[in-house]
Amino acid sequence: MIDILTAAGAAFWRSAAYAMGRVRFAAVGMITIILGYGKAVRGETTPATVPLSVNYHFTRQCNYSCGFCFHTAKTSFVLPLDEAKRGLAMLAAEGMRKLNFSGGEPFIKDGGRFMGELIRYCKTELRRADISVSIVTNGSLIRESWMRRYGEHVDVLAVSCDSFDAETNRKIGRQQGARTDHVAKLNEVRGWCARYKIAFKINTVVNAYNLDESFAERIDYLRPVRWKVFQCLLLDGENAGEGALRDAGRFYVTGGKFEEFLRRHAGVKTLVPESNDTMRDSYLILDEYMRFLNCRNGKKEPSASLLDVGVRRVLRDSGFDERAFQERGGVYVWNKSRMPNDQLDW
Ligand code: SF4
Numbered sequence: 001m002i003d004i005l006t007a008a009g010a011a012f013w014r015s016a017a018y019a020m021g022r023v024r025f026a027a028v029g030m031i032t033i034i035l036g037y038g039k040a041v042r043g044e045t046t047p048a049t050v051p052l053s054v055n056y057h058f059t060r061q062c063n064y065s066c067g068f069c070f071h072t073a074k075t076s077f078v079l080p081l082d083e084a085k086r087g088l089a090m091l092a093a094e095g096m097r098k099l100n101f102s103g104g105e106p107f108i109k110d111g112g113r114f115m116g117e118l119i120r121y122c123k124t125e126l127r128r129a130d131i132s133v134s135i136v137t138n139g140s141l142i143r144e145s146w147m148r149r150y151g152e153h154v155d156v157l158a159v160s161c162d163s164f165d166a167e168t169n170r171k172i173g174r175q176q177g178a179r180t181d182h183v184a185k186l187n188e189v190r191g192w193c194a195r196y197k198i199a200f201k202i203n204t205v206v207n208a209y210n211l212d213e214s215f216a217e218r219i220d221y222l223r224p225v226r227w228k229v230f231q232c233l234l235l236d237g238e239n240a241g242e243g244a245l246r247d248a249g250r251f252y253v254t255g256g257k258f259e260e261f262l263r264r265h266a267g268v269k270t271l272v273p274e275s276n277d278t279m280r281d282s283y284l285i286l287d288e289y290m291r292f293l294n295c296r297n298g299k300k301e302p303s304a305s306l307l308d309v310g311v312r313r314v315l316r317d318s319g320f321d322e323r324a325f326q327e328r329g330g331v332y333v334w335n336k337s338r339m340p341n342d343q344l345d346w
Contacts (some may be wrong), residue, residue: 038076046322048284048315050095053330055102056086056286058115062105064138065173066162068248070238071104077288078109085121087290087307092122094311096158098334100134107141116150123153132334134158136203138188140176151196155336158201158223161186163210164218172251173208189224194345199225199336206261207232207251216268225343227270231258233279234297274328284322294319 060073079087088099099122106115115135124133134156161182163169169182186202193200202224204215219227232251234240239248254263255275262273285293291302296319305319325331333339 007205012273016167030312047252048318048320051096051284051311051315052176053098053100053101053325053334054091054284054286056088056095056290057102057104058118059104059106059109060288060290061108062103062138063140063176064105064107065176066205066244067173068205068232068239068251069173069246069250070233071102072238072245073104074238074245075288078114079288079290081114081117082175083307084114084118084290086155087124088118088122090306091125092131096129096131098132098134100136102136103139105141106135107137108144112141112145112146112150116146119150119153125231130271131337132156134201134334136160138174139185140180140182142185142189142192144192147192147196147198151192151198154198155334156199156201157189158203158228159186160203160205161188162205162207163213164215165213168213172207186222190247197336197344197346201226201343202229203228203230205230205232206258209251210255211253211261214264215263219265219268219270223345225339226271226272227268228272228274229262229265230254230279231275233276234298235295238300241299274327275313278324278328280324281319281321282330284318284320284325284330292318292320 025118035220046151057071060071062069074198088096091099101115101118104292106112109115120132121131122129132155133153135154136158137160160174162172162174164183166181166183169175169180170178174182190200192198200222202219204227206229215227231241232248232253234248234252237243239246255277258273258275262271265271281296283300285295285300286306287293287302289302290305290307292306292314293300293302294317295301301319303314306314336344
């Protein structure tokens, strides 16, 4: 009986995801044609032709120690600011329209000033490229002075939250030292997002420790524009296998368990699910040397640096599947000035 219910649930989520994918795919087609990127949505499994949406992991350093982390502190390297700007200008010239800063923890470098200056550069000196800027952060190092200084340039700020229970966060490692109150900081950052006019988002990794938790009430209260819910992902050399700095095996949940979590939260209208299959190959991941990381073989294999050989050359080695990106709904309203009013607090 349980198997029948699980299979029915899986079928429901597959058809829902398919239906959503079709709607998004049609919207993407229109946007792409309007922007003159016709090539971006044609064909079957396709490599990237345009680096439309780039995730720049400019540092691997982090003040937290999440046990399932799949972008770990294997180096402490960060590019000089001018080199990072040069790389972003190259990406903008090739069609980048969304830039997501991630890590590691992006606020760890110079108290966020390094990232802040890159954001300001994108929104002022590269403004003709009309780049939308987002950040994924654990939130713990954000100061209000940073929001006051750079907030106007940030479209979306996503804070990672895997639990509203302090003990679960401790077990996951989503904390720095015993006195961190991750949930209190999440609430504070959420308030700053409203004050400084930044769209607020929450990212959650479903894992063995939070699988049975109910998030609906707290998510509805916090009103993120998106609640992105990921299935815990294992990547060789990062959080599994030889050379890894983490062993995330004890955090992993199967696809069936993940779908069960999604079914329990189906009433949360901002929920955007991402299973391991959906995630795989659908992100353009740029590392601290501005190399694209190819995950096709279940591990991160770096290209050359785009600073050395150019964007077009490294796109070929990125492992990025443009069709998978479109089908997971990778294109949506990225810019806060174009978001529907009922999603925002100002
Ligand atoms: S907050 Fe956790 S998952 Fe994110 S980079 Fe730090 S250790 Fe990794």
